[in-house]
Amino acid sequence: MTQTVLITGASTGFGQSAAQLFAAQGWNVIATMRDPCAGAALATLDNVLVTRLDVQDPASIDTAIAAGVERFGQIDVLVNNAGFGLFGVFEGTSREKIREQFDVNVFGVMDVTRAILPHMRQRRAGVIINVSSGAGVFGLPMISAYNASKFALEGFCESLSYELASQNITVKIVEPGGVVSTGFGSRSAAEAAQLCTPGDYDAFVGAALKAFEGLRGERLATSEDVAQVIVDAASDGTDRLRYVATQDIEPLVKARRETSEVEYMAMMRGKFSSGIR
Structure with missing residues:
Protein backbone atom coordinates (compact mmCIF):
# COMPACT_ATOMS: atom_id res chain seq x y z
CA MET A 1 0.00 0.00 0.00
CA THR A 2 1.21 3.50 -0.84
CA GLN A 3 2.44 5.31 2.25
CA THR A 4 1.23 8.75 3.28
CA VAL A 5 3.17 11.58 4.93
CA LEU A 6 1.84 14.75 6.51
CA ILE A 7 4.28 17.69 6.49
CA THR A 8 3.84 20.98 8.34
CA GLY A 9 5.33 24.20 7.00
CA ALA A 10 5.36 22.86 3.44
CA SER A 11 5.08 26.20 1.64
CA THR A 12 8.84 26.89 1.60
CA GLY A 13 12.26 25.50 2.49
CA PHE A 14 12.70 22.01 3.91
CA GLY A 15 8.97 21.35 4.01
CA GLN A 16 8.38 22.23 0.39
CA SER A 17 11.42 20.28 -0.79
CA ALA A 18 10.44 17.27 1.29
CA ALA A 19 6.89 17.35 -0.09
CA GLN A 20 8.23 17.40 -3.64
CA LEU A 21 10.68 14.57 -2.98
CA PHE A 22 8.16 12.35 -1.19
CA ALA A 23 5.69 12.89 -4.04
CA ALA A 24 8.34 12.11 -6.68
CA GLN A 25 9.07 8.84 -4.89
CA GLY A 26 5.44 7.78 -5.03
CA TRP A 27 4.24 8.73 -1.55
CA ASN A 28 0.89 10.34 -0.87
CA VAL A 29 1.63 13.77 0.59
CA ILE A 30 -0.49 15.98 2.83
CA ALA A 31 1.32 19.30 2.39
CA THR A 32 0.12 21.67 5.10
CA MET A 33 0.77 25.37 5.53
CA ARG A 34 -0.79 28.49 7.03
CA ASP A 35 -1.83 29.79 3.60
CA PRO A 36 -2.71 27.02 1.11
CA CYS A 37 -2.43 29.53 -1.75
CA ALA A 38 1.35 29.28 -1.27
CA GLY A 39 1.16 25.60 -2.25
CA ALA A 40 -0.36 26.09 -5.70
CA ALA A 41 2.48 24.26 -7.47
CA LEU A 42 2.26 21.29 -5.11
CA ALA A 43 -1.52 21.16 -5.53
CA THR A 44 -1.12 20.29 -9.22
CA LEU A 45 0.37 16.88 -8.30
CA ASP A 46 -2.12 14.00 -8.21
CA ASN A 47 -0.71 12.45 -5.04
CA VAL A 48 -0.53 15.70 -3.04
CA LEU A 49 -3.24 17.27 -0.90
CA VAL A 50 -2.53 20.89 0.03
CA THR A 51 -4.47 22.01 3.07
CA ARG A 52 -4.36 24.63 5.80
CA LEU A 53 -2.61 23.91 9.09
CA ASP A 54 -1.39 26.60 11.44
CA VAL A 55 0.43 25.04 14.40
CA GLN A 56 -0.88 27.90 16.58
CA ASP A 57 -4.48 27.01 15.68
CA PRO A 58 -5.47 23.63 17.20
CA ALA A 59 -8.72 23.45 15.19
CA SER A 60 -6.76 23.67 11.94
CA ILE A 61 -4.55 20.78 13.07
CA ASP A 62 -7.53 18.48 13.62
CA THR A 63 -9.11 19.55 10.33
CA ALA A 64 -5.93 18.91 8.33
CA ILE A 65 -5.43 15.44 9.81
CA ALA A 66 -9.07 14.54 9.13
CA ALA A 67 -8.81 15.80 5.55
CA GLY A 68 -5.65 13.76 4.98
CA VAL A 69 -7.19 10.56 6.35
CA GLU A 70 -10.33 11.12 4.28
CA ARG A 71 -8.28 11.60 1.10
CA PHE A 72 -5.67 8.86 1.55
CA GLY A 73 -7.10 6.52 4.19
CA GLN A 74 -4.22 6.70 6.66
CA ILE A 75 -1.16 8.69 7.73
CA ASP A 76 2.06 6.72 8.12
CA VAL A 77 4.59 9.50 8.75
CA LEU A 78 4.36 12.94 10.34
CA VAL A 79 7.06 15.52 9.58
CA ASN A 80 6.93 18.41 12.06
CA ASN A 81 8.83 20.98 10.03
CA ALA A 82 7.08 24.31 10.69
CA GLY A 83 9.26 26.71 12.64
CA PHE A 84 11.09 30.02 12.69
CA GLY A 85 14.06 31.57 14.44
CA LEU A 86 14.46 34.76 16.44
CA PHE A 87 17.84 36.43 15.96
CA GLY A 88 19.22 39.02 18.35
CA VAL A 89 20.48 39.66 21.86
CA PHE A 90 18.17 38.19 24.51
CA GLU A 91 17.80 41.46 26.43
CA GLY A 92 16.40 43.11 23.31
CA THR A 93 13.87 40.36 22.66
CA SER A 94 10.36 40.87 24.01
CA ARG A 95 8.55 38.36 26.18
CA GLU A 96 5.81 38.19 23.54
CA LYS A 97 8.25 37.20 20.80
CA ILE A 98 9.84 34.53 22.98
CA ARG A 99 6.40 33.09 23.69
CA GLU A 100 5.71 33.02 19.95
CA GLN A 101 9.03 31.23 19.41
CA PHE A 102 7.97 28.47 21.78
CA ASP A 103 4.37 28.43 20.53
CA VAL A 104 5.57 27.51 17.04
CA ASN A 105 8.76 25.50 17.59
CA VAL A 106 7.75 23.54 20.70
CA PHE A 107 4.06 23.72 21.58
CA GLY A 108 3.05 23.56 17.92
CA VAL A 109 5.05 20.36 17.48
CA MET A 110 3.48 18.94 20.63
CA ASP A 111 -0.04 19.84 19.50
CA VAL A 112 0.32 18.29 16.04
CA THR A 113 1.91 15.18 17.55
CA ARG A 114 -0.81 14.82 20.19
CA ALA A 115 -3.50 15.18 17.53
CA ILE A 116 -2.09 12.45 15.28
CA LEU A 117 -1.19 9.91 17.96
CA PRO A 118 -4.66 8.34 18.34
CA HIS A 119 -4.61 7.53 14.61
CA MET A 120 -1.13 5.99 14.80
CA ARG A 121 -1.88 4.10 18.02
CA GLN A 122 -4.98 2.60 16.48
CA ARG A 123 -2.86 1.31 13.61
CA ARG A 124 0.02 0.33 15.91
CA ALA A 125 2.41 1.96 13.44
CA GLY A 126 3.87 5.31 12.57
CA VAL A 127 6.96 7.47 12.27
CA ILE A 128 7.22 11.00 13.68
CA ILE A 129 10.08 13.12 12.32
CA ASN A 130 10.79 16.42 14.05
CA VAL A 131 13.02 18.94 12.29
CA SER A 132 15.38 20.35 14.89
CA SER A 133 18.64 22.18 14.17
CA GLY A 134 22.30 22.27 15.01
CA ALA A 135 21.01 24.85 17.48
CA GLY A 136 19.33 21.97 19.28
CA VAL A 137 22.78 20.49 19.95
CA PHE A 138 25.06 23.47 20.66
CA GLY A 139 24.39 26.97 21.92
CA LEU A 140 25.15 30.05 19.85
CA PRO A 141 24.96 33.74 20.72
CA MET A 142 22.26 35.94 19.23
CA ILE A 143 19.75 33.07 18.99
CA SER A 144 19.10 32.27 22.65
CA ALA A 145 15.32 31.97 22.24
CA TYR A 146 15.67 29.79 19.16
CA ASN A 147 18.34 27.70 20.89
CA ALA A 148 16.08 27.25 23.89
CA SER A 149 13.18 26.12 21.72
CA LYS A 150 15.29 23.57 19.86
CA PHE A 151 16.94 22.27 23.03
CA ALA A 152 13.42 21.80 24.42
CA LEU A 153 12.35 20.03 21.23
CA GLU A 154 15.28 17.61 21.40
CA GLY A 155 14.52 16.71 25.01
CA PHE A 156 10.84 16.22 24.20
CA CYS A 157 11.67 13.96 21.24
CA GLU A 158 14.09 11.78 23.17
CA SER A 159 11.68 11.29 26.05
CA LEU A 160 8.72 10.73 23.73
CA SER A 161 10.64 8.09 21.76
CA TYR A 162 10.70 5.80 24.80
CA GLU A 163 6.98 6.19 25.40
CA LEU A 164 5.92 5.65 21.80
CA ALA A 165 8.17 2.64 21.24
CA SER A 166 5.58 0.78 23.35
CA GLN A 167 3.01 1.63 20.64
CA ASN A 168 5.29 0.66 17.72
CA ILE A 169 5.64 4.35 16.80
CA THR A 170 9.15 5.67 16.05
CA VAL A 171 10.36 9.19 16.81
CA LYS A 172 13.24 10.71 14.84
CA ILE A 173 15.08 14.04 14.90
CA VAL A 174 16.63 15.67 11.81
CA GLU A 175 19.31 18.26 12.63
CA PRO A 176 20.18 20.62 9.74
CA GLY A 177 22.60 23.51 9.92
CA GLY A 178 22.80 26.61 7.76
CA VAL A 179 21.20 26.09 4.36
CA VAL A 180 21.32 28.57 1.50
CA SER A 181 18.00 27.90 -0.22
CA THR A 182 15.26 28.52 2.36
CA GLY A 183 13.22 31.50 3.48
CA PHE A 184 14.27 30.95 7.08
CA GLY A 185 16.98 33.62 7.07
CA SER A 186 14.75 36.32 5.63
CA ARG A 187 12.14 35.82 8.35
CA SER A 188 14.84 35.85 11.03
CA ALA A 189 16.18 39.11 9.62
CA ALA A 190 12.70 40.63 9.63
CA GLU A 191 12.19 39.58 13.24
CA ALA A 192 15.62 40.99 14.23
CA PHE A 204 29.82 41.96 21.06
CA VAL A 205 27.21 41.99 18.30
CA GLY A 206 29.79 43.16 15.79
CA ALA A 207 32.22 40.39 16.72
CA ALA A 208 29.48 37.76 16.73
CA LEU A 209 28.23 38.82 13.32
CA LYS A 210 31.73 38.45 11.90
CA ALA A 211 31.89 34.93 13.31
CA PHE A 212 28.51 34.13 11.76
CA GLU A 213 29.73 35.43 8.41
CA GLY A 214 32.52 32.85 8.57
CA LEU A 215 30.00 30.12 9.32
CA ARG A 216 27.78 31.21 6.43
CA GLY A 217 30.69 30.72 4.06
CA GLU A 218 30.64 27.03 4.95
CA ARG A 219 26.98 26.52 4.06
CA LEU A 220 27.03 24.32 1.01
CA ALA A 221 23.84 22.32 1.61
CA THR A 222 20.46 22.99 0.02
CA SER A 223 16.93 22.39 1.20
CA GLU A 224 16.85 19.45 -1.21
CA ASP A 225 19.78 17.86 0.64
CA VAL A 226 17.90 18.14 3.93
CA ALA A 227 14.74 16.80 2.29
CA GLN A 228 16.66 13.70 1.25
CA VAL A 229 17.67 13.09 4.86
CA ILE A 230 14.04 13.49 5.95
CA VAL A 231 12.88 10.97 3.33
CA ASP A 232 15.68 8.58 4.30
CA ALA A 233 14.69 8.83 7.97
CA ALA A 234 11.09 8.07 7.05
CA SER A 235 12.08 5.08 4.94
CA ASP A 236 15.01 3.33 6.63
CA GLY A 237 12.93 1.16 8.94
CA THR A 238 15.23 1.74 11.94
CA ASP A 239 14.69 3.18 15.40
CA ARG A 240 17.60 5.61 15.00
CA LEU A 241 16.82 8.83 16.88
CA ARG A 242 19.10 11.53 15.45
CA TYR A 243 20.20 12.42 11.90
CA VAL A 244 22.73 15.22 11.30
CA ALA A 245 21.52 16.58 7.99
CA THR A 246 24.28 18.93 6.79
CA GLN A 247 28.06 18.62 6.84
CA ASP A 248 28.68 22.20 7.98
CA ILE A 249 27.57 21.49 11.56
CA GLU A 250 29.32 18.13 11.92
CA PRO A 251 32.48 19.63 13.55
CA LEU A 252 30.43 21.52 16.15
CA VAL A 253 28.18 18.53 16.83
CA LYS A 254 31.27 16.35 17.28
CA ALA A 255 32.89 18.91 19.57
CA ARG A 256 29.76 19.28 21.70
CA ARG A 257 29.17 15.54 22.04
CA GLU A 258 32.70 14.16 22.12
CA THR A 259 35.06 16.70 23.76
CA SER A 260 35.31 17.79 27.37
CA GLU A 261 33.21 20.69 28.61
CA VAL A 262 36.33 22.77 29.25
CA GLU A 263 37.70 22.25 25.74
CA TYR A 264 34.37 22.87 24.09
CA MET A 265 33.58 26.07 25.96
CA ALA A 266 37.08 27.46 25.35
CA MET A 267 36.66 26.81 21.62
CA MET A 268 33.25 28.46 21.42
CA ARG A 269 34.23 31.47 23.49
CA GLY A 270 37.20 31.96 21.20
CA LYS A 271 34.93 31.94 18.15
CA PHE A 272 32.48 34.54 19.43
CA SER A 273 34.51 36.75 21.74
CA SER A 274 37.64 37.51 19.73
CA GLY A 275 38.16 41.21 19.14
CA ILE A 276 36.03 42.29 22.09
CA ARG A 277 37.65 44.47 24.76
Whole structure:
Protein backbone atom coordinates (compact mmCIF):
# COMPACT_ATOMS: atom_id res chain seq x y z
CA MET A 1 0.00 0.00 0.00
CA THR A 2 1.21 3.50 -0.84
CA GLN A 3 2.44 5.31 2.25
CA THR A 4 1.23 8.75 3.28
CA VAL A 5 3.17 11.58 4.93
CA LEU A 6 1.84 14.75 6.51
CA ILE A 7 4.28 17.69 6.49
CA THR A 8 3.84 20.98 8.34
CA GLY A 9 5.33 24.20 7.00
CA ALA A 10 5.36 22.86 3.44
CA SER A 11 5.08 26.20 1.64
CA THR A 12 8.84 26.89 1.60
CA GLY A 13 12.26 25.50 2.49
CA PHE A 14 12.70 22.01 3.91
CA GLY A 15 8.97 21.35 4.01
CA GLN A 16 8.38 22.23 0.39
CA SER A 17 11.42 20.28 -0.79
CA ALA A 18 10.44 17.27 1.29
CA ALA A 19 6.89 17.35 -0.09
CA GLN A 20 8.23 17.40 -3.64
CA LEU A 21 10.68 14.57 -2.98
CA PHE A 22 8.16 12.35 -1.19
CA ALA A 23 5.69 12.89 -4.04
CA ALA A 24 8.34 12.11 -6.68
CA GLN A 25 9.07 8.84 -4.89
CA GLY A 26 5.44 7.78 -5.03
CA TRP A 27 4.24 8.73 -1.55
CA ASN A 28 0.89 10.34 -0.87
CA VAL A 29 1.63 13.77 0.59
CA ILE A 30 -0.49 15.98 2.83
CA ALA A 31 1.32 19.30 2.39
CA THR A 32 0.12 21.67 5.10
CA MET A 33 0.77 25.37 5.53
CA ARG A 34 -0.79 28.49 7.03
CA ASP A 35 -1.83 29.79 3.60
CA PRO A 36 -2.71 27.02 1.11
CA CYS A 37 -2.43 29.53 -1.75
CA ALA A 38 1.35 29.28 -1.27
CA GLY A 39 1.16 25.60 -2.25
CA ALA A 40 -0.36 26.09 -5.70
CA ALA A 41 2.48 24.26 -7.47
CA LEU A 42 2.26 21.29 -5.11
CA ALA A 43 -1.52 21.16 -5.53
CA THR A 44 -1.12 20.29 -9.22
CA LEU A 45 0.37 16.88 -8.30
CA ASP A 46 -2.12 14.00 -8.21
CA ASN A 47 -0.71 12.45 -5.04
CA VAL A 48 -0.53 15.70 -3.04
CA LEU A 49 -3.24 17.27 -0.90
CA VAL A 50 -2.53 20.89 0.03
CA THR A 51 -4.47 22.01 3.07
CA ARG A 52 -4.36 24.63 5.80
CA LEU A 53 -2.61 23.91 9.09
CA ASP A 54 -1.39 26.60 11.44
CA VAL A 55 0.43 25.04 14.40
CA GLN A 56 -0.88 27.90 16.58
CA ASP A 57 -4.48 27.01 15.68
CA PRO A 58 -5.47 23.63 17.20
CA ALA A 59 -8.72 23.45 15.19
CA SER A 60 -6.76 23.67 11.94
CA ILE A 61 -4.55 20.78 13.07
CA ASP A 62 -7.53 18.48 13.62
CA THR A 63 -9.11 19.55 10.33
CA ALA A 64 -5.93 18.91 8.33
CA ILE A 65 -5.43 15.44 9.81
CA ALA A 66 -9.07 14.54 9.13
CA ALA A 67 -8.81 15.80 5.55
CA GLY A 68 -5.65 13.76 4.98
CA VAL A 69 -7.19 10.56 6.35
CA GLU A 70 -10.33 11.12 4.28
CA ARG A 71 -8.28 11.60 1.10
CA PHE A 72 -5.67 8.86 1.55
CA GLY A 73 -7.10 6.52 4.19
CA GLN A 74 -4.22 6.70 6.66
CA ILE A 75 -1.16 8.69 7.73
CA ASP A 76 2.06 6.72 8.12
CA VAL A 77 4.59 9.50 8.75
CA LEU A 78 4.36 12.94 10.34
CA VAL A 79 7.06 15.52 9.58
CA ASN A 80 6.93 18.41 12.06
CA ASN A 81 8.83 20.98 10.03
CA ALA A 82 7.08 24.31 10.69
CA GLY A 83 9.26 26.71 12.64
CA PHE A 84 11.09 30.02 12.69
CA GLY A 85 14.06 31.57 14.44
CA LEU A 86 14.46 34.76 16.44
CA PHE A 87 17.84 36.43 15.96
CA GLY A 88 19.22 39.02 18.35
CA VAL A 89 20.48 39.66 21.86
CA PHE A 90 18.17 38.19 24.51
CA GLU A 91 17.80 41.46 26.43
CA GLY A 92 16.40 43.11 23.31
CA THR A 93 13.87 40.36 22.66
CA SER A 94 10.36 40.87 24.01
CA ARG A 95 8.55 38.36 26.18
CA GLU A 96 5.81 38.19 23.54
CA LYS A 97 8.25 37.20 20.80
CA ILE A 98 9.84 34.53 22.98
CA ARG A 99 6.40 33.09 23.69
CA GLU A 100 5.71 33.02 19.95
CA GLN A 101 9.03 31.23 19.41
CA PHE A 102 7.97 28.47 21.78
CA ASP A 103 4.37 28.43 20.53
CA VAL A 104 5.57 27.51 17.04
CA ASN A 105 8.76 25.50 17.59
CA VAL A 106 7.75 23.54 20.70
CA PHE A 107 4.06 23.72 21.58
CA GLY A 108 3.05 23.56 17.92
CA VAL A 109 5.05 20.36 17.48
CA MET A 110 3.48 18.94 20.63
CA ASP A 111 -0.04 19.84 19.50
CA VAL A 112 0.32 18.29 16.04
CA THR A 113 1.91 15.18 17.55
CA ARG A 114 -0.81 14.82 20.19
CA ALA A 115 -3.50 15.18 17.53
CA ILE A 116 -2.09 12.45 15.28
CA LEU A 117 -1.19 9.91 17.96
CA PRO A 118 -4.66 8.34 18.34
CA HIS A 119 -4.61 7.53 14.61
CA MET A 120 -1.13 5.99 14.80
CA ARG A 121 -1.88 4.10 18.02
CA GLN A 122 -4.98 2.60 16.48
CA ARG A 123 -2.86 1.31 13.61
CA ARG A 124 0.02 0.33 15.91
CA ALA A 125 2.41 1.96 13.44
CA GLY A 126 3.87 5.31 12.57
CA VAL A 127 6.96 7.47 12.27
CA ILE A 128 7.22 11.00 13.68
CA ILE A 129 10.08 13.12 12.32
CA ASN A 130 10.79 16.42 14.05
CA VAL A 131 13.02 18.94 12.29
CA SER A 132 15.38 20.35 14.89
CA SER A 133 18.64 22.18 14.17
CA GLY A 134 22.30 22.27 15.01
CA ALA A 135 21.01 24.85 17.48
CA GLY A 136 19.33 21.97 19.28
CA VAL A 137 22.78 20.49 19.95
CA PHE A 138 25.06 23.47 20.66
CA GLY A 139 24.39 26.97 21.92
CA LEU A 140 25.15 30.05 19.85
CA PRO A 141 24.96 33.74 20.72
CA MET A 142 22.26 35.94 19.23
CA ILE A 143 19.75 33.07 18.99
CA SER A 144 19.10 32.27 22.65
CA ALA A 145 15.32 31.97 22.24
CA TYR A 146 15.67 29.79 19.16
CA ASN A 147 18.34 27.70 20.89
CA ALA A 148 16.08 27.25 23.89
CA SER A 149 13.18 26.12 21.72
CA LYS A 150 15.29 23.57 19.86
CA PHE A 151 16.94 22.27 23.03
CA ALA A 152 13.42 21.80 24.42
CA LEU A 153 12.35 20.03 21.23
CA GLU A 154 15.28 17.61 21.40
CA GLY A 155 14.52 16.71 25.01
CA PHE A 156 10.84 16.22 24.20
CA CYS A 157 11.67 13.96 21.24
CA GLU A 158 14.09 11.78 23.17
CA SER A 159 11.68 11.29 26.05
CA LEU A 160 8.72 10.73 23.73
CA SER A 161 10.64 8.09 21.76
CA TYR A 162 10.70 5.80 24.80
CA GLU A 163 6.98 6.19 25.40
CA LEU A 164 5.92 5.65 21.80
CA ALA A 165 8.17 2.64 21.24
CA SER A 166 5.58 0.78 23.35
CA GLN A 167 3.01 1.63 20.64
CA ASN A 168 5.29 0.66 17.72
CA ILE A 169 5.64 4.35 16.80
CA THR A 170 9.15 5.67 16.05
CA VAL A 171 10.36 9.19 16.81
CA LYS A 172 13.24 10.71 14.84
CA ILE A 173 15.08 14.04 14.90
CA VAL A 174 16.63 15.67 11.81
CA GLU A 175 19.31 18.26 12.63
CA PRO A 176 20.18 20.62 9.74
CA GLY A 177 22.60 23.51 9.92
CA GLY A 178 22.80 26.61 7.76
CA VAL A 179 21.20 26.09 4.36
CA VAL A 180 21.32 28.57 1.50
CA SER A 181 18.00 27.90 -0.22
CA THR A 182 15.26 28.52 2.36
CA GLY A 183 13.22 31.50 3.48
CA PHE A 184 14.27 30.95 7.08
CA GLY A 185 16.98 33.62 7.07
CA SER A 186 14.75 36.32 5.63
CA ARG A 187 12.14 35.82 8.35
CA SER A 188 14.84 35.85 11.03
CA ALA A 189 16.18 39.11 9.62
CA ALA A 190 12.70 40.63 9.63
CA GLU A 191 12.19 39.58 13.24
CA ALA A 192 15.62 40.99 14.23
CA ALA A 193 14.71 44.36 12.74
CA GLN A 194 11.95 44.70 15.36
CA LEU A 195 14.27 44.23 18.35
CA CYS A 196 15.58 47.01 20.57
CA THR A 197 19.10 46.10 21.64
CA PRO A 198 20.96 48.18 24.26
CA GLY A 199 24.05 49.89 22.85
CA ASP A 200 26.29 48.21 25.43
CA TYR A 201 26.13 45.09 23.26
CA ASP A 202 27.38 46.79 20.08
CA ALA A 203 30.98 45.48 20.29
CA PHE A 204 29.82 41.96 21.06
CA VAL A 205 27.21 41.99 18.30
CA GLY A 206 29.79 43.16 15.79
CA ALA A 207 32.22 40.39 16.72
CA ALA A 208 29.48 37.76 16.73
CA LEU A 209 28.23 38.82 13.32
CA LYS A 210 31.73 38.45 11.90
CA ALA A 211 31.89 34.93 13.31
CA PHE A 212 28.51 34.13 11.76
CA GLU A 213 29.73 35.43 8.41
CA GLY A 214 32.52 32.85 8.57
CA LEU A 215 30.00 30.12 9.32
CA ARG A 216 27.78 31.21 6.43
CA GLY A 217 30.69 30.72 4.06
CA GLU A 218 30.64 27.03 4.95
CA ARG A 219 26.98 26.52 4.06
CA LEU A 220 27.03 24.32 1.01
CA ALA A 221 23.84 22.32 1.61
CA THR A 222 20.46 22.99 0.02
CA SER A 223 16.93 22.39 1.20
CA GLU A 224 16.85 19.45 -1.21
CA ASP A 225 19.78 17.86 0.64
CA VAL A 226 17.90 18.14 3.93
CA ALA A 227 14.74 16.80 2.29
CA GLN A 228 16.66 13.70 1.25
CA VAL A 229 17.67 13.09 4.86
CA ILE A 230 14.04 13.49 5.95
CA VAL A 231 12.88 10.97 3.33
CA ASP A 232 15.68 8.58 4.30
CA ALA A 233 14.69 8.83 7.97
CA ALA A 234 11.09 8.07 7.05
CA SER A 235 12.08 5.08 4.94
CA ASP A 236 15.01 3.33 6.63
CA GLY A 237 12.93 1.16 8.94
CA THR A 238 15.23 1.74 11.94
CA ASP A 239 14.69 3.18 15.40
CA ARG A 240 17.60 5.61 15.00
CA LEU A 241 16.82 8.83 16.88
CA ARG A 242 19.10 11.53 15.45
CA TYR A 243 20.20 12.42 11.90
CA VAL A 244 22.73 15.22 11.30
CA ALA A 245 21.52 16.58 7.99
CA THR A 246 24.28 18.93 6.79
CA GLN A 247 28.06 18.62 6.84
CA ASP A 248 28.68 22.20 7.98
CA ILE A 249 27.57 21.49 11.56
CA GLU A 250 29.32 18.13 11.92
CA PRO A 251 32.48 19.63 13.55
CA LEU A 252 30.43 21.52 16.15
CA VAL A 253 28.18 18.53 16.83
CA LYS A 254 31.27 16.35 17.28
CA ALA A 255 32.89 18.91 19.57
CA ARG A 256 29.76 19.28 21.70
CA ARG A 257 29.17 15.54 22.04
CA GLU A 258 32.70 14.16 22.12
CA THR A 259 35.06 16.70 23.76
CA SER A 260 35.31 17.79 27.37
CA GLU A 261 33.21 20.69 28.61
CA VAL A 262 36.33 22.77 29.25
CA GLU A 263 37.70 22.25 25.74
CA TYR A 264 34.37 22.87 24.09
CA MET A 265 33.58 26.07 25.96
CA ALA A 266 37.08 27.46 25.35
CA MET A 267 36.66 26.81 21.62
CA MET A 268 33.25 28.46 21.42
CA ARG A 269 34.23 31.47 23.49
CA GLY A 270 37.20 31.96 21.20
CA LYS A 271 34.93 31.94 18.15
CA PHE A 272 32.48 34.54 19.43
CA SER A 273 34.51 36.75 21.74
CA SER A 274 37.64 37.51 19.73
CA GLY A 275 38.16 41.21 19.14
CA ILE A 276 36.03 42.29 22.09
CA ARG A 277 37.65 44.47 24.76
